Amino acid sequence: MTAMLDIKDLRAYYGQVQALHGLEFHLKEGSMTTLLGANGAGKTTTLRAICNMVRSTGTIEFEGKPLSGKSTENIVRLGIAHVPQGRGTFTTMTVEENLQLGAISRSDRAGIADDVERMYDHFPVLKQRHTQQAGTLSGGEQQMLAVARALMLRPRLMLLDEPSFGLAPLIVRDLFKILGKINREHKVTILVVEQNAQLALELADTAYVIETGRIVMSGSAKDISNNEDVRKSYLGY
């Protein structure tokens, strides 16, 4: 079995500070995986390392090819969309311009126009506000915009860093439903980092738990959420 994303002995550094200490994990094609862990465990750092946004060593292979030495923009162009922590919205631009930017590395104009319409179907509120400055959207709307912008790449793999952050529980459910749909219908492999472990485990098929830069637990999402010890000691519910 070949993994879509295969990570071995990943170590990441902020200056002298080491944040990841030999991480190993892989994602199966078409899977929905969640990466859980406490604040400061290294979840964001892991996603940043995949996109070469932090200095790291070890091997990261995407569809069998190593990513090391590639620039962030070239990694993205391979089909890896990354919704960063804090969303990374272009707040001074319009909603529609944000979507266009998501597709900036593509050249099929007709396909891009179709996809914009498709995003408006997924997220009707974005259609209502398409000429509005993105910075004026509510937090939930901006999160939807961030997901839509990432989808405009037509990614093969999507990395999401705490998509539920700051959202009302009902909106989180909506968002996760949409992610599930994207995963199944568009065959996008998804790796989602979450604080909201309970919800993430309901949705994902595989889960990894990370603690101070190391994977301390892995398995099917069902097993992990059924294991009371794990839940108590790592996930806090």
Added chain:
Amino acid sequence: MELLTNQILAGIATGAIYACMALAVVMIYQAIDHLNFAQGEMAMFSTFMAWQMMQWGVPYWAAFVLTLILSFIGGIAIERLLFKPLAKAPILTNVAGFIALFAIVNSVAGLIWDFTIKQFPSPFGSAPFLGSQLISTHQAGMIGVTIGLLVLLFLFFRFTRIGLAMRAAATLPESARLVGINTSWMIALGWGMASAIGAIAGLLIAPVVFLEPNMMGGVLIYGFAAAVLGGLSSPLGAVVGGFLVGIFENLVGTYIPGAGNELKLPIALALIVIVLVVKPSGLFGHTVIKRV
């Protein structure tokens, strides 16, 4: 009253030059968050290249287009060779880079073309514009070119994908990389465009001040003032700032007794400082809220 209208018109005419310089300044500032002190010298060098071509018998408009192309390439080359390596260096290192570039371009121009002043032709002539004594055809042409340039830049940034990518790279480089934009090349492109816009400014101003290696010194100060007054964030702000500085300067020279030619620069700059004290982000700037 007629004196006032005359002075405002004349102010707009000189303001067009400042507006052009300010456009170039804003282009680079948007890309790298620094004021390019060598912008004026680069423009002067471009103007000399055009002059040289015309000496060799190239017609004006052909020399104009060739100069723009060469300046565009030259701007990109300067960024790749000198400022890309300094991208992560402290601000003072960059400032030193700009000053070095200033000195090098200035003395190389002096070496090749010496420091004697040279006539430079205007494509618009110098007859009275529409038979009026207020402004000349050259001044009217300058205003027209500046406004045309502004419209082109607006269309470029608003309606082209590369313009959109440049804006994204300037506002949020990290997010821009995450949608696949090569931000480093966007900066180089900004330098190329700024260099070409500066060349236009140089070609328009040379018929007025005569061509020599130090011709842009005063102009660049006004260009900076215009860019800052306009808020350093938009081409429109730069152009409006340029016209306002031109008008200020002329009105100060005319109406403040004893100001004359010596004091109009400091007084105009003082007025600008006052505006900035009241509105620190400039007339068209939006206050940038930096997240910590």
